[in-house]
Amino acid sequence: MLSVHNRPPKIQAIAKQEFREGVRVNVSVLEALKPLRKSALLGIIGIVGIVVGLKINAAYSTHLKPVQPIEFSHRIHAGENQIECLYCHSSADRSPSAGVPSVAKCVGCHERIATVRDSAEIAKLNAYWQAQEPIPWIKVHDVPDFVHFTHKRHVLAGLECQQCHGPVETMDRIERVADLTMPWCTDCHTLNQTDNGLDCYTCHK
Amino acid sequence: MTSINRRDFFKFVGAGGAGAGAGYLYAELVKRPQELLVPQVVPPEDYSPGLATWYNTVCNQCSGGCGISVRIREGEAKKIEGNPVHPVNQGRLCALGQSGLNALYNPDRLKTPLRNNNEGRFQGIEWEEAIDELAQKLNESRARRQSDRVQLLTGNIRGHVNGLIGHFMEWVGVASHMQYDFTRPANLYEANQLTFGQSMLPYYDIRNTHYLLSFGADYLGTWLSPVHNSLGYGHLRQGQTEKRGTCIQVEPRMSLSGANADEWLPAVPGSEGSLALGIANVIANGHYTGADQAEWANALTTYTPSNIARLTGISEVDIERIAEEFFTNASLAIAGGAATAGTEGVATHIAVNALNYLAGNIGQKGGVIFNSDPGFAQTSTFEHANYQQMITLAEKMKNNEVDILILHDTNPIFSMPSSSNFQEAMENVPLVVALSGFMDETTAMADLILPTDNYLESWGDDVPEPAVGFSVASISQPVVSRLYDTRSLGDILIDTARMMGTEVSWDSTEAYIQDVWSRIYAQQGGDPSGFDNFWRSALEAGVWGQETASTNQGSTVKPFPVNQLSDVSNKLEGDESEYPFVLHPYLTLTFLDGRGANLPWQQELPDPLTSVVYNSWVELNPGTAVELGVKEGDVLEVTSPSGTIRAPAFIYEAIRPDVVAMPIGQGHEQYGRYAEQRGVNPIDLVVPNFDQRSGALAWAGTRVKILKTGERVLLIKTDGITRTLGRQILGPSEAEHG
Amino acid sequence: MSVLDTIRKYREAGYYKEFDYHWGMTVDLDRCTGCEACVVACQAENNLPIVGESSFAQRREIKWMRIERYWEGEYPNAKLNFIPMFCQQCDEAPCETACPVFATYHNQDGLNTQIYNRCIGTRTCAVYCPYEVRYFNWFTYTWDEPLERQLNPDVSVREKGVMEKCTFCIQRIRQAKDLAKDDDRRKVRDGEVTPACAQSCPTEALVFGDLNDPESRVSKMANDPRGYQVLEEQNTSPSVVYLQKVHGDEEAI
């Protein structure tokens, strides 16, 4: 905490004078800060640097839009080809978790789609299938372990998937657009007057 | 404007760079760790992420035969509950049964086949190699036609896996299969054979009885089928419309059943059978009017109330009162525990059977009901080994008469007194093969260890005993996929036989069980094309039953062979002047005979009567403790004619002053991290005597002396003050009782 | 006036306009044998940690459900009584008044909640609770691999510094409500929720349900003349009603 006493002597003097006389003395603060100008500049540059760093991080290493093991495009599947969300995330309307399709399901369709059979990304898929290994997708929408979130209730209440997940059908790489913070949840619960939507025990387990 | 020189320029660039770096790193740091969303490669048909599936199977933690439902999510077992449609436990389950998860996911499970490199170390080997080694040795023995030099020793196995074992013995040339289980009530089987002509456990109808007289049987904790008994007890207390049932418990140290009884009678240890005959005397002479009354009166002449009162320490008045109440009420007498684990265990059971006969309880509602034949008759190729047979086996091994010993899920080194020298005898066997799930004391002696599946990973079936009054069979099926490279007992036997060149028509235990069931199904007149449906529904329900009338109910009761009554006073080993106390070892509902000691939930479960965890203890009467100057936690040396062990004292309110009690179950040298080097095993103190008629170990017939060592330990327990001190914790009217 | 009437009297003054439910439990001491099946059931269902011997020695065990033992008399007339003790979900809960961050509060279902991510670990509530049923996580307990695979995904795994206690198996209540909604019912029916302890009890000593519903099994049990509340004089108005043990020398009720 900055007290009067450990400020630079000049400011200290001015402040004291101000204090004593109880009047505004016309002193240029900028003038007083002149010797500090360089360090201030240094500081400002540092802060700008931090902001830039955060931005770089957000742009290139974001957890909102991580690089997935396979460049799977929702735009192609859900957008161009109009595949229903529930076709792949099949348990969203009957289970807390929406589920990701099994490798078998991916392969099942792609075996029959000749046009893309030889593309690089499908080759990756086939490699997983041949090795009988699951695809380690990176979770984009993750709520903490102490939260009970159920897809089922939200889907059955008539919410569009896009309401929380954003315009998925336009995304090439999936990106988190929602906050997923508690106020973000409760705002919606309040707005829609959800039954006991603000009781902690509704969501915390 | 201040001019910026070269130095400053670098400073600024540095600050900017450092800031950016810091910002980037900070953003990385506060990020939540990335979680993966791993899909199935090929999902099982009934799989749904986030939703639980329940699979039914059979509990294998004791021999009660409860049906269980296991909650599975994402392929992992999350909880075990009772199977609501299973007639034995009706959805309920005891602590040990629920801790089955700890066995499945135990960190100390055996994971691969191991070979002993003869320096006391085990080396992992391949299954092929292990099976090959066993097959070779069996082949050699078969070539020499020495099937009698191969011994199969397993724990309690019920159901048709026994049939598969029988086939195996035929295929590869094994003459003998013994099942050894410390908790098996061998004396009860023997007594029922002698008195009722049936070596089986009848149904003891605790549920409907109005007057339950138990001689040492801890039916709420460990006796036969504790969950079924407890269900019955609940009904006896509050479910019966006519009357709240009464419970009387005769035992020198209050067990869980004693604590819940209306009356606890601490008879002299070993005299329980005499007390039963004393009550029988009163009934025969004053109440009983059957045709054989004179015969009874004659046989029981010496058991007058005054004689028996002197012998047992129970007053004449009490004996006469209990006799009257027992006769006039719809009653049931049962016996077990230490009361029937003396040298006259069978005789004690016969005396109690006599009581049931005299009071007309045989075949009656609320009495002793013999089950109808489950219709699953099979020739058994095994025998239940009693202690005497185990000693004979030990001698054979010592005399180099056994070449191959195949073990499965039994731990005789722990549950037989060390003076039986079973361990030393095993050292003489050239090849010991252990098929087990854990490295227990007996498994550690093996040359070859073949890790077996947990019961939640394997196939089998079961006919619960005692049954519930009608035919019931349950199927056990794997509810999770194998965690490790283990195999089930049946599969190992099939693999070994095949390796030896035998044609085996079943590929696995599953195929075998299914085959047997399809044959039973056909026998019962089922349409063969409907078997698949039947099998699926049986698997789904986990149990299959047929309500039939009990054979004995209502029909005339065969006369009781009065001549089977005999001397019932148990002999105690050790001179009374040197060894002033009677040792009362008891089974606990937490560990049973020690098998539960590797389950952390059971280790952390306060003992129901003392609340002690993680240890063994010696129970003393408060008066005795004062006399000896012993306080809780004082380490005592308990010495019997055959050994000495040390354990801390616990002052127990309800135990005879001339008795010291110790729980069985702890004191493992091997058995995984949760069990090892914890407490002591009181079985080591037992002088190896046995019941002449059944050959069962008389584990309750030893005298001991105790010595204060001066050492003290903290006996960890959860109880603080165990008196209500006037607080109305137990209810407003408790003050009068307190 | 039965115990239930007393409970209702307190509830009128509550701070909710309307109570959806009043979850409650009855414990029949005449049935309970002290077998502790319920203790393990709770441990399994609610991810209670295995604290280890040294923590136990320091009385840092965590058991939301425990069995207390009370002796009467001396040998040879010594008698032992068992009483299951767990959070009584008090209507006038002293613990709730203690929490500075409202991690424990009363909800519209009559539950005394415990919100782990809110709890800052002052441990005041544990001091205020007359039943001593609140347990504190002194450490972040871990499970030896692969024991963690049995953890119930519907229940949080608590960390160091958090208070915990019986929740009446909120995850099971939540699931029952979920299924009721699937059927277009706003309320769950009697018997659709069974907490882990009551489910396992081999003597059927524990009965759970909605005390607001006079027709529910638990309400009928609570009206039994043997009913009483532990430490009633503390005016905590517990939602758990105990049915006193019948003694052999008394006439059966």
Ligand code: SF4
């Ligand atoms: S499971 Fe039931 S009988 Fe056993 S201690 Fe708990 S409440 Fe009592």
Ligand code: SF4
């Ligand atoms: S029993 Fe204790 S923890 Fe539970 S509500 Fe009452 S005061 Fe709070």
Ligand code: SF4
């Ligand atoms: S209601 Fe649930 S949380 Fe409470 S004691 Fe029973 S099992 Fe534990």
